Amino acid sequence: MSIHFKKVIYSLCNQFKLHDNDGMPYTSIIEENESGLLVKPTKNNSYQSYVLLSILTESILNLAEHLYGVCETYYSTCPDIGSDYALEEYRNYFLQQGKSLDDVRSIQLNRSFISMTKKGSYAVFVSNAATNWESVFYELCHECIHLLSPATGDLKNEVQRLDEGVAVKFAEAQYRKYITPYTYSHPTYSPLTSQPNGQYSTSYKYANKIPDEKLKEVRLAFGSFWSVTDKDKFMSIVGNYITEEEADYLLSKFDYNIP
Incomplete structure (x- = not known):
């Protein structure tokens, strides 16, 4: 059991005094289900792990809301974990959710993403590369930024680089705060190391210059990080921290077809 990671979840929940609908503190629920940390993060094979994944997602999203404003998205609390499924099973799942065959063909398990399900709720789908609690933590941090104000389907082609930059900024900061103190390492699958000159890294570089407040x-002014429609207004908020050229980059569309 990862005693260290148990402390991570416990700390996240305790920070905001989170509890379930019956008023039971999440910290008590963590104690009851801590055996879930004996196995890899899984939605399908361990009820205790399922409970901890749900609590972890809610806790991270709560922290994201604290920093960047409220989330009004209807979402599934427990993420789907890619390592639970073979690729064909994953694709069949999406077909059952009402996705088109073209959408299903494009699904990649080598990255995490959010998607709307047939039930009308958003869900987080975690890369199959994330097989331990620490890597799932990183992926959930990134995707919870997208959950704040989702852009999926056709809107995905309109996402500005700022959205991905903030997602990497949040994931990197929380990993450094909660995970690195006991692993003494950086995230295994961070785009900062796998794609040091790519869009994710450059978007992070510029977004990281902007204070969270x-x-x-x-986000309050524009409703999201992906649809900033007025550069002058944007610069009136962040102009003391980034240049005009950096702003142009962040407000350009993110091309998901290249690194």
Whole structure:
């Protein structure tokens, strides 16, 4: 059992005094289900792990809301974990959720993403490369930023780089705060190491210059990080931290067909 990771979840829940609908503190539920940490993160094979994954997602999203404003998205609390499925099983799942065959063909398990399900709720789908609690933590941090104000389906082609930059910024910061103190290492699958000159890294480089309180102002002004429609207004908020050229980059569309 990862005693260290148990402390991570416990700390996240205790920070905001999170509890279930019956008023039971999440910290008590963690104690009851801590045996879930004996196995790899899984939605299908361990009820205790399922419970901990749900609590972890809610806790991370709560932290994201604290930094960047409220989330009004209807979402499934427990993420789907890619390592639970073979690729064909994953694709069949999406077909059952009402996705088109073209959508299913494009599904990649080598990255995490959010998607709307047939039930009308958003869900987080975690890369099959994330096989331990620490790597799932990183992926959930990234995707919870997207859950704040989702852009999926046709809207995915309109996402500005700022959205991905903030997602990497949040994931990197929380990993450094909660995980690195006991692993003494950086995230295994961070785009900062796998794609050091790619869009994710450059978007992070510029977004990381902007303080969280200013990013919260941006989201409040525009409703999301991916649809900033007025550069002048954007610069009135963040202009003390980034250049005009950096702003142009962040407000350009993210091309998901290249690194």
